[in-house]
Amino acid sequence: MQLTELYREVILDHNRQPRNYGRLDPHDAEAKGHNPLCGDQLTLTLRSEGNRIADLRFEGNGCAISMASASMMTEAVKGQERPAVDTLFQRVHALLTDPAAGSEGLGKLASLSGVREFPARVKCASLCWHTLNAALAQVDATLADAALANAGLAARDANPTVSTE
Ligand code: ZN
Numbered sequence: 001m002q003l004t005e006l007y008r009e010v011i012l013d014h015n016r017q018p019r020n021y022g023r024l025d026p027h028d029a030e031a032k033g034h035n036p037l038c039g040d041q042l043t044l045t046l047r048s049e050g051n052r053i054a055d056l057r058f059e060g061n062g063c064a065i066s067m068a069s070a071s072m073m074t075e076a077v078k079g080q081e082r083p084a085v086d087t088l089f090q091r092v093h094a095l096l097t098d099p100a101a102g103s104e105g106l107g108k109l110a111s112l113s114g115v116r117e118f119p120a121r122v123k124c125a126s127l128c129w130h131t132l133n134a135a136l137a138q139v140d141a142t143l144a145d146a147a148l149a150n151a152g153l154a155a156r157d158a159n160p161t162v163s164t165e
Contacts, residue, residue, distance in 0.1 A: 007111035014068035014108075019075050024057040029138035033060075033131030035123045040066035042128060046135045051081045056135075058128065065121050070128035072108050077132065085136070089129050096122045 027045040034041050040062030047054045056078060058070045073092075077085045088109075094101035095113050103110035115125045 015064040031134035
């Protein structure tokens with residue numbers, strides 16, 4: 001079997017039977033992605049545990065590449081810590097755009113390298129990763145708010161002041 005044929009099989013398989021499909025409830029973040037060039041739409045729900053993506057799911061409509069890419073992404077990042085997720089994102093982005101990029105150790109995600117022969121489809125494959133980043137930014141914003149609230153509370157406790165104005 002040719003390598004490209006194998007890649008096609010992986011993409012078709014994930015499109016037919018998407019993994020981690022649906023909504024995660026409760027979740028810490030929800031992000032929507034839309035690729036107007038192709039009409040791909042997806043919604044990602046995610047639960048984080050400290051620095052780790054504890055669980056995530058996606059649902060949506062779109063072409064085979066967008067759905068397969070999202071399915072493979074959820075498998076690849078579930079349970080992973082953030083630095084590893086960032087590295088994966090960079091490697092997948094390189095794989096989709098740079099013919100010199102290697103695919104060692106990327107597992108099924110390597111099948112996305114076939115997409116770079118079709119530049120119009122790169123956005124289909126990367127949509128889920130951008131949506132994931134948006135969801136993670138949401139988690140960060142929530143954590144930052146909580147930290148600020150804690151700091152505010154701590155400051156009040158340490159140095160109680162009453163305004164007389
Ligand atoms: Zn698409």
